[in-house]
Structures are given as structure tokens and as C-alpha cells.
Amino acid sequence: MNQTSTYQKSSIGKKQIVAVTGLILILFVCGHLLGNLFIFVGPEAFNHYAAKLAGLRPGLYVVEAGLTIMFVVHLMLTLSIAHENAAARPVKYQVSNPGASKTHSSCLMPLSGSVLLIFVLWHLWDFTFSNHDGLRSVLSDGVNYGLYGVVVNSFKDPLHSILYILSMAAVGLHLSHGLQSVVQTFGLSDGKFLPVMKKISFVFGFSVAAIFSAIPMYVLFVLK
């Protein structure tokens, strides 16, 4: 028990917990992304997928509770780490390191993470806990399309779409550093694997952001 507590309080232990919770959240994001792709198939497929998912309750509550715990642990530990990091250098340099510009995504982790927190809360209110059978579900043809209608109506608003795409950019930025960071933090990287992993991580983050962003783009520019 004492050893576990020492591990959790150590800088490496905290980072490894952040990494593992982050990895679980990455897996959730991937699953969510795959599910969202049903929107390209059509209203029936998308609503059927949503209904299937809802049908998994009460088991789904357990998954949701687990994900919430992962999210909160990830958030609390990163806040603690960020606080310690700020305290480790109270006096800043007069001239900032020119080399730091090449690590945009890592420097922006606290910012992209904060954007993600706000986005998740907005997204839950906007889609998950909103009414899926009200006026927002009715499209221009007067038919109620359920959750599909809510998504389409939301993304038909350019401001809504822009905010969503910007949030997805934050997701991409966060994941592009996060994935390779998991590998390094768990010591799975050797001299040859790390540079490859950095590239994979970048492509992964960019792809996730691009595919998620394709949904509002599709609604705005393709769907009539």
C-alpha cells in the first residue's frame, strides 16, 4: 500500500496514470469517431446505431461512469502537474528558446486540454442530454429525424460548425502529442521507435481531427 502511494505521488507515477487514463480516453474517442461515421450512411443507420448504443443500458452506465472517472483523474493529475511545473520555474527567461517553437502541440497541451474540457461539457449539453425528439429533430422537409435531425440542424448553423471544428483541432493537437507521450512515458520507446512514433502520433491526431471535422463540413456543404 505504501509503495502504491509512493508511486502515485511520484512525478513518473503521476505521468503514467495520466498516460493510461489518456490512452483509455483515446480509445473512447476512436470508438466514438467510428460510430459517428454512420451519419454519412444516412438517418436510419445513424439513429439505429444510437438506439443500439442506448439499448446497451444499464451496462452502458458502467462504461460511462468509468470514462468519467478516467476523465476526472486525467484532469486532476494534469492540473497538479501543471501547478508543479509552474512552480519549478517562477522566473521566466527574458528570451524564449527558439527551439521551443517546434513543439507546438506539447506546449499547447494545457490550452488544448482546457478547450477540450469546455468542449466536452458543451457537447454533452448540446447532443447527449438534449431533446432528441423535439423541434431540433425536424428538418426542412418537416419530418422528425430524431438524433440525426438534431445533428444536422446544429451543423447547418455555420457558427456551430466552426466552434465544433475548432474544438476538433484542439482534439487533434492534444492527441498528436498525447499518443507518442504515452509510449515515452511507459518507456516503450527506443532510439529508433520514438521518431517513428512521433510521426504516427501526428498523423493520428491530424486524422482524428479531420474525420470528426468532415461531419459538419458534410452537413454544411453536401447535405441539401
Next chain:
Amino acid sequence: MKTINLTLQIWRQKDANSTGQFESYPAKDIDTAMSFLEMLDVVNERLTKEGKEPVAFDHDCREGICGMCGAVVNGQPHGHIKATTLCQLHMRHFNDGETIVIEPWRSTAFPVTKDLIVDRTAFDRIISAGGFISAKTGSAPEASAISIQQDKAELSMDAASCIGCGACVASCPNASAMLFTSAKVSHLNLLPQGRVEAKDRVTNMVKQMDEEGFGNCSNEYLCEDACPKEISVVNIARMNKEFRTASRS
């Protein structure tokens, strides 16, 4: 002989309890064959002749092997030339008329004691926590008594080339000492002689590193870029793995 004229913006701080500030000094007719520290020597000679306090900076071997010198030059520890200590940075890499900003390492764990000098005894305490092997004293053992794999020996020697200058801490956005600590852990843990105490070593050295007030590694790898001995961040990955394994048992 080519000479250049420079303007230096140097951090001046009377002692650990004072608040410092930047002061500007001209550095005229600097021979480009000089090292950075020799340039500071010239400036200090002039300051002394003018009855002013010379700029305090750490130095010893001036051959790039002792790890004593170091300052942040225009935002980069040891300056902008890769794999070079401040004493081996030559003035031919600067342009005539340039303004150079010279700052001490900035870290809570490395308090400034005077001007460009910082107290790096935090590193000594990390070493004391486990950066050694317990060996029986006596006559030298037979050279081939313990066989060591060539690749492990090479990696260990690479890690052992850390001179403990602190540039990794200075360059890290979080002032983390992970590169230094991981180099010292790897240096010994890779060798059979160091395996006996490997778990205690990594646990105790990381614990001490945390207690000193260094920040956390966020995998930005600026430490590797700044290191005058090109210590690889693979050492950090190795230490992360060793620490996790040691915590399980």
C-alpha cells in the same frame, strides 16, 4: 585576426537574497577566435579597471568536459551551437553589432547565488540518493570476470557522458531534471554491476529529484537538443520503465 563589437545584456544579481536585473555592457574589439568565456573575461577585465564589479560566472576546465560552465545565451542553454558547452562556444558564431542576452539557468531547484552562477547541489543530492554502486574495496577485479554485452556497454557509456551541467533543466519548459537523472540511472542500471541495486537506485533518485522541486517531464525533448553531450531522451524512457517495474515489486 577578425574582431567584432557586441552589446551584452547580462543578468546581474548581488546574492541569493537580492532581486536581480539586466544590465547592458559593450563588448568591443572581441577576437572571433575567443571562446564565450574568454569574451566574458575581457569584459570583466574592463569592468575591473573601471572599478566595477565583474560578472560572476562558473567555469573550470574550459575544455567542455567538467560541466561547470553554463548560461542561457539568447534563450538557449550554452548558446545556439549544438553539442557545445559555453566554454567551447566561439565568438565566430556571432555577428558584428549583435546584442546577446545572457541569463542564468532558471529553476527553483537551481537558485541563483550571484549573477550567472546557480547552486546545482540539487544534482549532487540526486547522485547521493543512488548514483553509485556498493562494491567491496580491495584490489582491482579481473577485467573479464564480469562479461558485459557490447551494446549495453555502449549505451551505458553514452549515458555516462553526462557532465551534469544542468542545461537539460535550463532548456526544459518545466525545469525538469529527468534527462540528468535518467542518464545517471541508465549509466549504472545497464551494467551488471549496477543491476543489484537497480530498483532502489531508480526509486530513490526519482524521489530525491521530486523533492528538489524540479518540474515534470512533458516529453518535449528540448533537453536532448540542449545537451552538450547529446544525451538521448531514450534514457528517460528507460527510467520511466525501470521506475514502474521497481514500484510493482
